[in-house]
Amino acid sequence: MARTKTPNPETPEPKPASCEVCRGTGEVSRTVQVGRKRRTVGHQTGLCLNCLGSGEAPE
Template sequence: MAAAKRPATRRKTTKPVPAKCPDCDGNGEITQAVRVGARTGRLTDDHQTGLCLTCWGTGEAPTD
């Protein structure tokens, strides 16, 4: 009697994890201090968030 065939096992392939953006640490957003005043540009205690221009908000390091 012939032995029953077992289904071939497939290896799970994992996608490589992309490197984090060095400027925003993978968040996609950066914070900057708010400056007021025309000449001196005094710093305030407030901060504003914005889109990271290095990775365009994806959080992945650019691949040049």
């Protein structure tokens, strides 16, 4: 006879809240502009200074 699985008595830990600035990715992007008329040429990503790249909301 097959054994029945018993539920795990441990409850899973709640996920930490994600950072509002980077939405949990740890990176933010800025628009890069060049020239005298400041035309947009692309985006540059960098470390989120609010959560320091962890993606979790600071306390």
